[in-house]
Amino acid sequence: YQRRVRDMRCWQHRLLTETPEIIHFLAEALANDLDTGIEVLWSWIQQSKNEDVGVAAANAITVLNAANIKFVGEYGDLSGVQIAGADLASGHFDHANFQGADLQNVKFNSAYLREANFSNANMNGVMFGEYPYIKCDGRVYAVVYSQDGKQLAVGTGRSIEVRDAKSGEIKQIICGHTSYVNSVAFN
Secondary structure, rough: HHHEEEEEEEHHHOOOOHHHHHHHHHHHHHHHHHHHHHHHHHHHHEEEEEOOHHHHHHHHHHHHHHHOOOOOOOHHEEEEOOOOOEEEOEOOOOOOOOOOOEOOEOOOOEEOOOEEEEEOOOOOOOOOOOOOOOOOOOOOOOOOOOOOOOEEEEOOEEEEEEEEOOOEEEEEEEEOOOOOOOOOOOO
């Protein structure tokens, strides 16, 4: 058992998020070998910054989260990790750094995310368990925060609204696009 659990190739085949019983089994097994198990799974998450091991990394962080590991301090540096599809629901990520991470389709439902840094992260399909609300006259096609988190760019129809991130107040409207604005970015 232990040898197979530590073999990253077994974790790289497919996401385990569809099989919660396996996730819980692995999280319970992790409790029996906590220090070494955390070290092994954490190393896979860190390897995803430079290697194509994203499925294993997503599975590793999902299991660590299911084992109630708090991602603070050393474990809070998740910058650049590739964990698309991970289930991080109810996780503890206060002050975590997700800068530049691939977080596509990650589940953050009921997670603790106080002062977490998501700048330049790929957040397509991220689920927080709530829908954000921005009062706009038209349909919203794209939203992005500025790097300092103080402004919000909102693609609505054929224009871009630059807003104050805290109040939602429109600071500037950029018009003149010939088609719908479906992507926005700050430079």
